[in-house]
Amino acid sequence: MRFSLILPVLAALLATAVPAGAQGQNELYTVSGIHVDVTGRSSTEAFTNAIAGGRPQAFQILFRRLTQQKDWGRQPALDAAALTRLSRGYNVANERRSTTRYVADVTYIFSPDAVNRLLRGAGIAFTTQAPSARLLIIPMSPGVTAGGWANTLSSPAAQASAMMPYSLPSADELKAMTNLSFDNAQWSDVAAAAGRARAAAAALLQAVYARGKVTVNIRLLSPNQAPVKSSAEVAMTGTVGTAYPAAATEALAAIDDLWKARVTVDPNQRGRLTADMRIASLQQWSEAQAALAGVSQVTGITLVAMDTGYARMVIAYTGSADQLREALSAAHLSLTNRAGQWTLIGGG
Numbered sequence: 001m002r003f004s005l006i007l008p009v010l011a012a013l014l015a016t017a018v019p020a021g022a023q024g025q026n027e028l029y030t031v032s033g034i035h036v037d038v039t040g041r042s043s044t045e046a047f048t049n050a051i052a053g054g055r056p057q058a059f060q061i062l063f064r065r066l067t068q069q070k071d072w073g074r075q076p077a078l079d080a081a082a083l084t085r086l087s088r089g090y091n092v093a094n095e096r097r098s099t100t101r102y103v104a105d106v107t108y109i110f111s112p113d114a115v116n117r118l119l120r121g122a123g124i125a126f127t128t129q130a131p132s133a134r135l136l137i138i139p140m141s142p143g144v145t146a147g148g149w150a151n152t153l154s155s156p157a158a159q160a161s162a163m164m165p166y167s168l169p170s171a172d173e174l175k176a177m178t179n180l181s182f183d184n185a186q187w188s189d190v191a192a193a194a195g196r197a198r199a200a201a202a203a204l205l206q207a208v209y210a211r212g213k214v215t216v217n218i219r220l221l222s223p224n225q226a227p228v229k230s231s232a233e234v235a236m237t238g239t240v241g242t243a244y245p246a247a248a249t250e251a252l253a254a255i256d257d258l259w260k261a262r263v264t265v266d267p268n269q270r271g272r273l274t275a276d277m278r279i280a281s282l283q284q285w286s287e288a289q290a291a292l293a294g295v296s297q298v299t300g301i302t303l304v305a306m307d308t309g310y311a312r313m314v315i316a317y318t319g320s321a322d323q324l325r326e327a328l329s330a331a332h333l334s335l336t337n338r339a340g341q342w343t344l345i346g347g348g
Helices: 007-017 043-066 069-074 080-085 112-121 148-153 156-161 171-176 187-196 240-263 282-293 321-330
Strands: 030-039 087-097 101-110 134-140 199-210 213-221 228-235 270-278 298-307 310-318 333-338 341-346
Touching (some): 043 069, 043 087, 043 112, 080 087, 134 148, 134 187, 148 199, 148 240, 156 240, 187 199, 199 240, 213 240, 270 321, 321 333
Parallel strands (some): 134 199
Antiparallel strands (some): 030 101, 213 228
């Protein structure tokens, strides 16, 4: 094989461009809207205690955002110093101060690398990517409805509780879905509305009251995939309407969990694969390395061979190969396998 003269340059780029930790994950690791209201012996003490006091709540939100519900009981117990080490900083809004009181809404920014190291060390599976696709949610109770259940699901509070962005059909679309069957609906029945919402999948959320609780039956529909079912329930202490917000939160968390089941990475599962990549230019190669640097699942790359217009590399990763492929796709890199030969495409 003829090795080009640019090999040393590309090898140096490869060695420096792929850190083990996640990059470009600021949004996912940022928790907003933590309200603090603390009184102290002085303005400075109140401020310091308020910022420190809101950080555990912010970390719990982040931990539950990154992990599946089955692991929420395994959240590491961290003291104030440990939480500070995970932090990159904070921003405040709606700030009010007095000589003894501090009130604000705080946004906490956590370090992706530090949080990922913590979770890996604890052996907890987690995701490092936010959903890139929108979901169409169709409210049913038990049939398609534009009433209280739909209003709850479309509320800002419900949307803020969900990790996966979603929208509801328009009033006209809901009317057209009057005869939609929860048990028998197929993707073709909702594809047009999903397309208008730019949604890659649809979820039927059917709220049913029985025996003192509200159960939300969930049926996920997507193209070329078999429907996936799940459910969530909450006890009803008042009316059905007053139980709807809690039911919506539980149902949306269940949907998030279905997505996380595909993308959460078990740090104890590791693999290596050899992939070829065609390189049209040094710029394309650099862009590919920058994209790879944003995938925390990639733990290392070894350049095996290179020639003009071609590179072969060994990629070390955590999780499964399918999860790696999905993570790379989110970084605009395509990893394909044909007859045992992996090919990496992208970066240009």
